[in-house]
Amino acid sequence: MFVRTQSGMEVDLHASPHLIKGSGYRLFVSVLCLLVMLTVVVSVSIGSVSIPLNEVWVVMGANVSAPLTGSALAPGIAPTTNQIVWDFRMPRTLLGLVVGASLAVAGVVMQAVVRNPLADPYILGTVSGASVGAVAVITLGIFAATPSAVTTSAFIGAMGSLLLVFLLGQRRGIFSPGRLILAGVAISYLLSAITSYIQLQANPNELRAVLYWLLGSVAGAEWIDLGAASAVVVTLTLLLVLQARPLNALLMGEESAYALGVDVNRFRLLLLGAASLLTASVVAVSGGVGFVGLMIPHMVRMLVGPDHRRVLLTSALVGGIFLMWVDIFARIVIRPAEMPLGIITGVIGAPFFIYIMSRSGNTGGGS
Amino acid sequence: MRVQLEDISVEIEETRIVNAVTLCAEPGTMVGLLGPNGCGKSTLLRSIYRALKPATGVALIDGQNVWTDLSARESAKRTAVVAQERAADFDFSVLEVVAAGRTPHKQLFDRDNAEDRQMIADALARVGMHDKGGRIFGTLSGGEKQRVLVARALAQGTQVLILDEPTNHLDVRYQIEILDLVHSLSLTTITALHDLNHAAAYCDRVYLMQQGQIVNHGTAREVLTAEQIATVYGVCAEVEIRPSTGRLHIVFTGINPVV
Numbered sequence: 001m002f003v004r005t006q007s008g009m010e011v012d013l014h015a016s017p018h019l020i021k022g023s024g025y026r027l028f029v030s031v032l033c034l035l036v037m038l039t040v041v042v043s044v045s046i047g048s049v050s051i052p053l054n055e056v057w058v059v060m061g062a063n064v065s066a067p068l069t070g071s072a073l074a075p076g077i078a079p080t081t082n083q084i085v086w087d088f089r090m091p092r093t094l095l096g097l098v099v100g101a102s103l104a105v106a107g108v109v110m111q112a113v114v115r116n117p118l119a120d121p122y123i124l125g126t127v128s129g130a131s132v133g134a135v136a137v138i139t140l141g142i143f144a145a146t147p148s149a150v151t152t153s154a155f156i157g158a159m160g161s162l163l164l165v166f167l168l169g170q171r172r173g174i175f176s177p178g179r180l181i182l183a184g185v186a187i188s189y190l191l192s193a194i195t196s197y198i199q200l201q202a203n204p205n206e207l208r209a210v211l212y213w214l215l216g217s218v219a220g221a222e223w224i225d226l227g228a229a230s231a232v233v234v235t236l237t238l239l240l241v242l243q244a245r246p247l248n249a250l251l252m253g254e255e256s257a258y259a260l261g262v263d264v265n266r267f268r269l270l271l272l273g274a275a276s277l278l279t280a281s282v283v284a285v286s287g288g289v290g291f292v293g294l295m296i297p298h299m300v301r302m303l304v305g306p307d308h309r310r311v312l313l314t315s316a317l318v319g320g321i322f323l324m325w326v327d328i329f330a331r332i333v334i335r336p337a338e339m340p341l342g343i344i345t346g347v348i349g350a351p352f353f354i355y356i357m358s359r360s361g362n363t364g365g366g367s
Numbered sequence: 368m369r370v371q372l373e374d375i376s377v378e379i380e381e382t383r384i385v386n387a388v389t390l391c392a393e394p395g396t397m398v399g400l401l402g403p404n405g406c407g408k409s410t411l412l413r414s415i416y417r418a419l420k421p422a423t424g425v426a427l428i429d430g431q432n433v434w435t436d437l438s439a440r441e442s443a444k445r446t447a448v449v450a451q452e453r454a455a456d457f458d459f460s461v462l463e464v465v466a467a468g469r470t471p472h473k474q475l476f477d478r479d480n481a482e483d484r485q486m487i488a489d490a491l492a493r494v495g496m497h498d499k500g501g502r503i504f505g506t507l508s509g510g511e512k513q514r515v516l517v518a519r520a521l522a523q524g525t526q527v528l529i530l531d532e533p534t535n536h537l538d539v540r541y542q543i544e545i546l547d548l549v550h551s552l553s554l555t556t557i558t559a560l561h562d563l564n565h566a567a568a569y570c571d572r573v574y575l576m577q578q579g580q581i582v583n584h585g586t587a588r589e590v591l592t593a594e595q596i597a598t599v600y601g602v603c604a605e606v607e608i609r610p611s612t613g614r615l616h617i618v619f620t621g622i623n624p625v626v
Contacts (some may be wrong), residue, residue, distance in 0.1 A: 003488035005497070011488035017460050073605035117457070131590030242475045250471050251457055255450035259444025260523070261471035306457040 018305035025310060028303075032317040036097065039324045043093040044085055046328055048336050051081060059085040085132045086222075095221040095229070096327040097320040101284045102233040104319025107293030108300075108311055109240060109275040112251045113268055121193035121279040121293035124184040124272070128191035129161025130154040130283045134213050135195050139202040141160075145221050150213070151284045158280035161187055164274070175268050215340030216289035218327055225285045232281040236274045237316055241247035243271070251306060289341045291349025292319055298352075368445060368526040368555050369394050370415065377407070377414050381618035384410045386579040387424070389428040390557075390604060394526075394574075397549070397556040398586075402576030403600055408559040409451070409531050411510045411576070415557070416448045416529055428527060443471035446527040447520035449513070451535060461507070461515050462500040465490055468522030490521035510541030517548060529560035534565065563591055567615035575599055587615050597623045 001022070002010045016023040045056045055077060062074035063086045073082055105340075106121035114123070122128075133153035165187050169180035199210055240247070246267055249260040257264050292332040296319040297311065323341070326348075330339045377385040379531045385407040392398040400408045413419040415426050417439055418624040426433045433442045433490055447468070468490065491497045494514040498505070504515060513533060530549065534542040542562070546569050549556060560566045566573050567587035573613075574584040575591075577599045583590045596604045596617070603620045 003484050005485075005492040007489075007492050009488075009492045009497050011491055011497045012500060013462060013484055013488060015460075015462060017458070017501050017503045078469075091501045244475055245467070245470045248459075248463070248467050252459065252464065252467060253450075255418065255448065256467070257412075258413075258439075259416055259446075259448030259450060259520075260441065260467060261438075261440040263439040264418075301457065305463065306459050307463050 100323025104296035133157025155284035213344030399570035
């Protein structure tokens with residue numbers, strides 16, 4: 001798109017060094033939306049029992065329209081098929097979507113706040129806090145270790161550790177990124193020590209449950225977990241998308257942000273609060289799925305550039321698609337057993353991380 | 368717009384960096400802020416663009432206190448800044464950097480409109496970067512980066528411009544280019560400068576700082592005397608008016624052994 005200047009020059013305002021530029025972006029987002037839908041259907045059909053795609057469509061249609069038709073069971077579909085699709089695989093698939101989307105969005109925001117490309121949603125100790133909560137419930141038997149007790153306890157742990165990190169990371173009400181990261185590292189070490197100590201008291205069955213939780217899984221998902229987590233994720237992602245311009249200013253540097261009229265300290269607090277809440281709500285239901293929050297934002301910036309007006313939405317979609325596929329692999333690689341998600345994201349993530357480091361030529365000191 | 372600083376003191380970690388500075392920049396004039404490294408120039412500038420709240424004193428833009436009468440956003444609609452900063456970790460394009468200048472003018476749900484696009488295009492053309500909008504900012508030369516940041520300030524559409532050593536790391540040609548450009552904008556400009564000859568050539572008034580205080584101000588001819596340079600910078604200098612240009616010319620001859 002060309003704009004004629006006062007001096008009579010033609011300036012191309014769609015010139016871009018990024019892979020996806022100008023109107024190509026809309027097409028790209030449309031393709032991603034299609035991929036989301038396609039992945040949901042594929043994910044629901046794959047598992048220990050395969051369900052043909054056409055049956056998946058019928059079951060989904062029947063359940064979505066159930067309030068109108070009065071029956072969730074489509075003709076010709078076995079009740080067990082209906083149960084597998086709608087009660088087990090659908091919530092787990094959608095939870096994968098929500099977890100991937102929110103970890104990716106939280107990663108984008110964390111990297112902007114601390115202006116360090118190697119930051120991820122867990123740098124502020126969220127996952128260590130959640131681990132203490134979850135592991136305590138699984139092993140100490142204070143409460144019955146039902147999934148919802150584990151979730152609640154993990155969420156409380158995550159919020160507790162965040163509170164500590166924020167208290168330690170501020171100085172006279174000013175939050176400096178460097179201080180926050182150091183506080184996050186310190187609190188993470190402390191909480192990991194506590195988690196390890198609790199594990200020493202556990203029996204082998206509990207240990208296995210702990211390991212699965214720590215590495216992350218969406219296998220036990222129920223509709224009720226999904227409701228709460230997705231409400232938080234949708235609200236906060238929209239809130240953050242509206243802040244895309246000041247986020248760009250902040251990513252360009254602190255002085256730029258001040259110069260462009262961003263109330264830096266208050267804005268950072270808002271961003272950290274939103275990113276932390278996003279992270280805590282999904283970690284509580286899915287455990288510590290690693291690398292998504294680090295990897296996806298980078299992948300997306302390589303495609304569309306660092307402008308948050310594009311990065312946030314794209315990251316949510318790509319993160320969601322990615323984690324749904326990870327969950328599909330988790331179900332089939334060691335069938336009939338299931339692989340924790342963290343192992344798969346780690347196997348893909350670590351080489352990617354090394355690639356980023358070698359490409360950027362520095363360790364991302366943020367200057 | 369007139370910029371007035373009255374009795375500004377700034378403290379960092381309870382150390383006073385800027386001490387009771389009073390300064391005035393008349394509308395459309397260029398004011399140079401001079402002084403040795405660490406004398407508090409950047410800190411003083413930061414208190415004008417709301418990056419660092421002064422412990423005492425007021426900063427006024429057209430009579431409005433930037434810290435109490437204006438929000439961060441309102442202040443950024445009046446004052447643009449070219450600070451010392453090299454953000455290169457994230458691959459923003461030149462256009463994206465310049466477009467960020469529109470940030471204070473946009474509400475939550477606003478998209479770029481025709482006026483924004485015009486401002487962005489005009490700003491790029493003004494600094495001679497109209498054909499480099501698609502380049503990655505981090506890959507530009509120092510002079511080009513500085514011009515892009517000036518373009519961002521122009522896109523911000525303000526009447527006040529603050530620059531913190533805009534000629535740093537630039538070779539002579541780019542130094543002159545950037546100062547010519549800034550001078551031609553006829554904005555109310557306050558700029559920290561290292562090069563005294565640049566200050567003499569471009570600034571309507573200069574303020575000389577030492578250890579957080581203004582020790583002298585006036586025109587370059589009044590302020591930049593050999594004695595003053597010797598006491599503030601600790602350097603011996605010969606100051607003359609060149610007959611060919613009528614400009615003040617300062618030649619440094621060595622370290623002042625007294626200071």
